[in-house]
Amino acid sequence: MNKLWQKIMLFIISVILGIVLMTQIRTTNNVLGNETPHNKASDLNSEFAALTLEKNKLREELDQLKENSRKNEEAYKRKEEELDRLMKELEKQKILSGFYDVKGEGTIITIDAEPNAASIAYGHQYILALISYLNNAGVEAISINGQRYTNYTEIVPVLDHININGVAMVLPLEIKAIGFSRTIEASLNFVGGIVSQLGNIGYTVEIESSPEIFINRYDGEIEFKYAVPVYVEDDMGL
Template identity: 25%
Template sequence: MSRRRKFHLYLTVVTLCTGFLVATSFETTKLTRKERLNDQLFQQETQLNDRILSEKEQNRHLENQLIDLQRQVGKVEEAMAQQKSEAADTLAQLEAARMLSGVVAVEGPGLVITMQDSQSAASSSDIANYIVHEQDVRLVVNELRAAGAEAISINGQRLVSNSSIRCVGPTIIVNGIKSAAPFVISAIGNPETMESALHLPGGVLQSLQDFVQIDLAKKEKVQLPAFVGDAKTKHS
């Protein structure tokens, strides 16, 4: 074999080996890159899963906080509703007390009773039997109170717990104020109940009807003034 042919043979062998090595190196490089890429993807997937789990745990924690806050808000709302109810009850009691004490003007449905001297008084030898006396007015007032009257006035004078009704001649003094007949008694309360109480058999109206004139009128709105004076002072 000539040197030239040997050279070509060696060159061919070297070329083939080089090609094989290059090809092997390329495949190895491709495999290494693929493994690295797969490893990176795995790491990224692992990190993403860890982040998802962390987010889920945080969301669960926030949901628990929200539930606790909703419970606290519910308790506060219940307490506020209770306080509001108690305040409304207190206000209602205060208004009722103010009405009963007579310190404020009031209005509402009620009854107006007008008491006048009897027309028989002029022709009677005993005039005193046919004129309105303080005990007559007091009987009507007491019957109205027993029938649930919430507030009462006589000729514009508001009655309070220690108001007195006194007779001086043909006049009556209420809260220190003198007035003459006719005597208008205004009462706030249930009109039907108060009227029925006054009309009871053997009651106030039946006992007075032969001696004085009494007229009743049910009203949808009766206005009573506030008490004027010192409620602590007993009017004698």
């Protein structure tokens, strides 16, 4: 009886072990499919290689984007520097064109005539020469009897007077020049210079330095009838 019971128990245990083994085999097939471990490893290696190539491609694209960004930043920096330079140049040209009231160190030159001296209309070329001397001395602003002198100012002799910016003037003339006083005086007061030339035709010249001179802006209006600006397009589209 015991032997029969042992055989029955052994059979039952064998059946249970068989069921467990079949279950494990089915579970493994569901997880791995019908592929062998070798095939699965090969597929994983292929997928890893593809991902590595994609990663390298993305890294190259990122490096290219960084390089483009660096070039754009450098280009914009150059444009900002150029814009800053142009703004400073514009301010300089506005001052030279009489667009602003200005003040600063300079020299006041007073020109008058002795009795029986030639009229200012006769001596207007000497006034033009004096203005040239001042410009050569590097002055930054000039006025004549309150009229701002610019590149567009005309000094025109009319009868016994001169017209400056359309305003009639006679002696005495008060010429204000903003710049380094010592340079201005040296440019006028050398032997045979403009001061001597004015003295030769009966004019007196007084030169006075001042720590601060005020010069009014140009009251007229500058119009361009023929000249138009030319704009150059750049590679940044600015």
